[in-house]
Amino acid sequence: MLHPTAIIHPDARLGSGVTVGPYAVIEGPAQIGDGCTIQAHAVIGGHVVMGKNNLIGYGAIIGGEPQDFAFQPSVQSEVRIGDGNKIREYCTIHRGTTEGSATVVGHGCFLMAGAHLAHNCQLGDHVIIANNALLAGHVTVGDRVFIGGGCVFHQHIRIGRLAICQGLSAFSQDLPPFTIGCDLNGVAGLNVVGLRRAGFSSEQRTAIKAAFSLLYRSGLNTTQALAAAGGRAWSAEAQVFWDFIAGAKKRGLCDFLANRSRTPPPDAEG
DSSP states (O other), rough: BEEEETOTTTEEEEEETTTOTTTTEEEOEEETTTTTTTTOOOOOOTTTTEEEOOOEEEHHHHHHHHEEETTTTTTOOOOEEOOOOOTTOOOOEOOOSTTEEEEEOSSEEEEEETTTTTOOEEOSSEEETTTTTTOOOOOOOOTTTTEEEOOOOOOOOOEEETTTTTTOESSSSOOOOTTEEEEEEEEEOOHHHHHTTTOOOOHHHHHHHHHHHHHHTOOOHHHHHHHHHTTTTOOHHHHHHHHHHHTTTTTBBBBEEETTSSOOOTTTTT
């Protein structure tokens, strides 16, 4: 199961049934769980802790040092990967930039070829990231998010649960749960198909639509919408939406594309 050309540090800990392909490198003291496959030319850094049944694709580099001018190589940080993830060829995942911190991938995620997770990113479970998407440091991604190919994300932003990001979009503000993100910091609408596929009932979807409409269609600003929402009872799913909105920091939230088109044109006389 271990190719003779693979280089495995004696301090590395490999579980049972691990397969390591030609010319792969596993540094110590990395921990690789049972049933993992490390394909040819992949590099697993010594600061990686990996669960079971993960696939690491050809040429992927997991646990490299963060691209941070202030980083000191003596810092003890990690990449932590759960179970059942597919991390395809040439993906890069960097370890945390501060002492004791970590870049985290949950369970059942699928990172397609060329995806990049910078230091201290946090991925939930069942996240799909298509080819060549780039996440800067400290980006937090909720469960069951889908990120289209070529998307780029500014540091310190959040992507809410079950959001979907259209390919080649760019985000420097938080994208709320259950929404479709596109363009530059834009929200096109609700991810209705994703909600159905996730098993949300008609009543649950209706509550989320009401929350979305209050935030984006009522004409209220975010502070006003939060105040109005505070006077109503919401389902648990809709409350997830409002909790995310309330947690927005100084970068703010992506805005509704339909509202952009309502901006009055400039005065023709200048």
